[in-house]
Amino acid sequence: MEEIVQKMSEEMQKAVDSLKFNFKTIRSGAVSASVLDKIQVDYYGEKTPIKSLASISAPLPTQLLIKAFDPTAVKAIAGAIGQSDLGVNPQIQGNTIRLSFPPLSGDRRKENAKLAKSYADQAKVAVRNVRSSYISSVQKDKTLSEDMKFNLKDDIQKETDKFNKEIDALAATKEKELMTL
Numbered sequence: 819m820e821e822i823v824q825k826m827s828e829e830m831q832k833a834v835d836s837l838k839f840n841f842k843t844i845r846s847g848a849v850s851a852s853v854l855d856k857i858q859v860d861y862y863g864e865k866t867p868i869k870s871l872a873s874i875s876a877p878l879p880t881q882l883l884i885k886a887f888d889p890t891a892v893k894a895i896a897g898a899i900g901q902s903d904l905g906v907n908p909q910i911q912g913n914t915i916r917l918s919f920p921p922l923s924g925d926r927r928k929e930n931a932k933l934a935k936s937y938a939d940q941a942k943v944a945v946r947n948v949r950s951s952y953i954s955s956v957q958k959d960k961t962l963s964e965d966m967k968f969n970l971k972d973d974i975q976k977e978t979d980k981f982n983k984e985i986d987a988l989a990a991t992k993e994k995e996l997m998t999l
Contacts, residue, residue: 823973826952830981833944837988840937844930846995848879849919859898861891868895872915884908884915931996938989942982949978 842852851874858865868874872886872895886892896908896915905926909916922930956962956970 822952822956822970823977826948826974827977827981829948830945830977833941833948834981834984834988836944837937837941837985841934841988841992844934844937844992844996845919845922846927846930846992847922849876849882849917851876851882853904854882854884854899857898857902857904859891859894861894868898871895880919880921882917882919884917886913886915889913927996931993934989934992934996938985938992941985945978945981945985949974 839855842850843856845853851869854868854874857868859868859871860866861871868884871888871891872884875883875885877883884895886895892910892913892915896910899906899908899915899917904917904919906917906919909918952974953971956967956974959967962970
């Protein structure tokens, strides 16, 4: 029985890990390279992450410098950034792309907080789906007694509650980070 809960816990952890990744892509203060993590560049017909095509540095809190490994990829990288929802205009200077981010306005912070909340909601839905799947499989298992089913469902619910609390805590932390000036 413990192995069932352990396996379910590992699946739920994937939802939390995905949430953490998504939160890293939301800018809250100083700009970090992780805001570019979701952007995929069409490089020779393949969707490729920017990290694979260039080195990224942050010389200033509101600026990113992207140095392409391959000079032919500069325009593709700039184009992918321009089409993204970052709200910045890439400036090409040789093999380097400079991104200057404006300071976050109150409205942009609120938009980012809404985005963070939607990511948290998606993670909770993923956790609930995993829970539902395991509850259903326990119900259908003819080898388990009713008491065992009841105890297993209780353990599944406790694990689900633990992950939901973790998601809520991560969301609250991110919202506080976003709304702090």
